[in-house]
Amino acid sequence: MRRTAVLGAAGTLIAGTLIAGMTAAPAAGSDRNAGAAEARGAAIAAERAARAGIDWADCPADYGLAQPIQCGWVTVPIDYTKPNGKQIKLAVDRHVSTGTAAEHQGALVYNPGGPGGSGLRFPTRITNKNPIWTKVAAAYDFVGFDPRGVGHSAPISCADPQEYVKIPKADPVPDSEADKRAQRKLAAEYAAGCAERSGDLLPQMTTLNTARDLDVIRAALGEKKLNYLGVSYGTYLGAVYGTLFPGHLRRMIVDSVVNPDRSNIWYEANLNQDVAFQTRWEDWQAWVARNDSVYHIGDTPQKVEQAWLELRASAKKNPIGGVVGPAELIGFFQSAPYYDSSWAPVARTWSAYRAGDTQALVDSIAPDLSDLAGNAATENGNAVYTAVECADAPWPTSWRTWDRDNTRLHRDYPFLTWANAWMNLPCATWPTKRQAPLEVKTGKGLPPVLIVQSTRDAATPYEGAVELHKRFKGSRLITEKDAGSHGVTGLLNTCVNDRVNTYLLTGRTDSRDVTCTPHATPVP
Numbered sequence: 001m002r003r004t005a006v007l008g009a010a011g012t013l014i015a016g017t018l019i020a021g022m023t024a025a026p027a028a029g030s031d032r033n034a035g036a037a038e039a040r041g042a043a044i045a046a047e048r049a050a051r052a053g054i055d056w057a058d059c060p061a062d063y064g065l066a067q068p069i070q071c072g073w074v075t076v077p078i079d080y081t082k083p084n085g086k087q088i089k090l091a092v093d094r095h096v097s098t099g100t101a102a103e104h105q106g107a108l109v110y111n112p113g114g115p116g117g118s119g120l121r122f123p124t125r126i127t128n129k130n131p132i133w134t135k136v137a138a139a140y141d142f143v144g145f146d147p148r149g150v151g152h153s154a155p156i157s158c159a160d161p162q163e164y165v166k167i168p169k170a171d172p173v174p175d176s177e178a179d180k181r182a183q184r185k186l187a188a189e190y191a192a193g194c195a196e197r198s199g200d201l202l203p204q205m206t207t208l209n210t211a212r213d214l215d216v217i218r219a220a221l222g223e224k225k226l227n228y229l230g231v232s233y234g235t236y237l238g239a240v241y242g243t244l245f246p247g248h249l250r251r252m253i254v255d256s257v258v259n260p261d262r263s264n265i266w267y268e269a270n271l272n273q274d275v276a277f278q279t280r281w282e283d284w285q286a287w288v289a290r291n292d293s294v295y296h297i298g299d300t301p302q303k304v305e306q307a308w309l310e311l312r313a314s315a316k317k318n319p320i321g322g323v324v325g326p327a328e329l330i331g332f333f334q335s336a337p338y339y340d341s342s343w344a345p346v347a348r349t350w351s352a353y354r355a356g357d358t359q360a361l362v363d364s365i366a367p368d369l370s371d372l373a374g375n376a377a378t379e380n381g382n383a384v385y386t387a388v389e390c391a392d393a394p395w396p397t398s399w400r401t402w403d404r405d406n407t408r409l410h411r412d413y414p415f416l417t418w419a420n421a422w423m424n425l426p427c428a429t430w431p432t433k434r435q436a437p438l439e440v441k442t443g444k445g446l447p448p449v450l451i452v453q454s455t456r457d458a459a460t461p462y463e464g465a466v467e468l469h470k471r472f473k474g475s476r477l478i479t480e481k482d483a484g485s486h487g488v489t490g491l492l493n494t495c496v497n498d499r500v501n502t503y504l505l506t507g508r509t510d511s512r513d514v515t516c517t518p519h520a521t522p523v524p
Contacts, residue, residue, distance in 0.1 A: 041080035095123035099138030113232025116384035119144035247445030259464030456484030483518035
């Protein structure tokens with residue numbers, strides 16, 4: 001579950017003319033599992049959005065989204081128990097379908113994950129003529145949005161962005177109890193900063209509320225039923241939406257799936273990530289070793305690991321370029337276990353460093369302190385990630401629990417464990433109320449859901465897809481075997497791509513679950 005976001009100025013919502021057929025969806029699919037007051041509030045907000053529609057216009061210049069992509073706003077309540085109370089505006093954008101009126105099947109709404117990711121780049125899959133999505137683009141408007149608190153949608157903050165991006169930071173792997181106390185202090189200060197800087201939106205930064213927002217967006221688009229594509233954390237958002245509003249869904253694809261079991265949200269999910277990241281990190285090391293004639297790092301995985309430990313130790317003693325220490329190295333190198341597309345670039349940069357090119361590594365990692373908007377976006381992405389995960393579920397408040405679990409895991413899975421622990425530790429002292437996670441399950445009207453997952457995914461382990469498959473009756477699971485790149489539907493694999501197209505264009509799935517061979521291994 002990766003965190004990315006885009007920051008920009010909010011605009012003014014101008015109520016549009018009600019397009020023919022715009023209605024709030026029938027009450028049969030309503031928010032029925034998370035409180036009557038919230039359900040009523042969501043219905044009121046959706047009805048209001050259906051009447052208002054979206055006033056589409058050229059996107060603001062700072063979005064970086066040129067014509068024919070259009071932008072607009074959807075208004076939602078901060079607190080769904082008070083639907084007529086304080087409101088915020090959510091940024092949405094679209095590229096209309098490229099096909100004929102007869103081919104048109106409505107809007108396909110996208111969430112890339114995070115929590116904290118912006119979906120506003122989704123329509124560029126049409127403007128960039130992405131061949132994987134050409135057939136789907138003929139039938140659907142591609143719609144993206146910034147979820148509440150993200151980017152252009154009432155962005156929250158937990159720290160001064162310029163201070164947040166400064167490096168080097170402390171080595172996440174502690175050498176002493178004093179190191180642990182220092183990290184605990186930083187985490188508590190960060191949590192307090194979230195409360196100080198994010199105001200009354202902070203306690204409402206939950207997946208439940210984002211799912212309700214998604215239903216309001218559906219209504220504003222004039223869609224009686226939602227077509228949805230969610231990746232990574234976006235799969236959990238989809239699972240929650242499908243549970244709250246099963247009758248409001250038309251088609252849904254979830255790709256690289258968060259395990260929706262309540263016991264997994266979110267403390268256990270992060271512990272499980274540590275194990276999966278180690279596995280995929282070792283996959284990458286084996287690939288680097290097989291290509292030692294190109295990279296000259298080590299001709300066995302063990303030698304590559306030893307080179308990594310030496311790099312880490314050297315950067316701890318003397319930060320590279322004065323700014324890159326172990327924390328920064330982990331931040332850079334973790335993209336390799338995340339995405340196969342990073343395998344060669346990370347190995348190439350490391351190889352260049354070993355050959356004497358220090359600057360390439362520094363340039364890949366160091367922030368640009370003059371990029372105020374970019375740094376604000378980075379800080380905002382982490383703030384939203386923290387706010388949602390902390391508010392979504394109970395977390396251990398005893399340091400003994402965190403210390404025990406992460407010390408144990410670090411022994412066998414050292415690559416990410418402590419870095420992941422410190423990133424999430426603000427949840428131990430979170431200043432606002434936490435929700436109980438929703439019991440994800442099949443409800444009346446839920447259509448067949450298409451689940452796509454690779455077996456060696458680091459960020460969302462395979463078991464999550466199996467668990468959601470069990471919970472959503474009638475769903476179909478496409479497994480990409482012996483692969484691990486996060487986000488399968490964006491990769492070239494005809495076994496997957498053809499089935500995604502068939503599902504979105506016809507609603508049909510295979511009669512049974514499907515196992516696909518992996519996409520092509522990266523070329524050095």
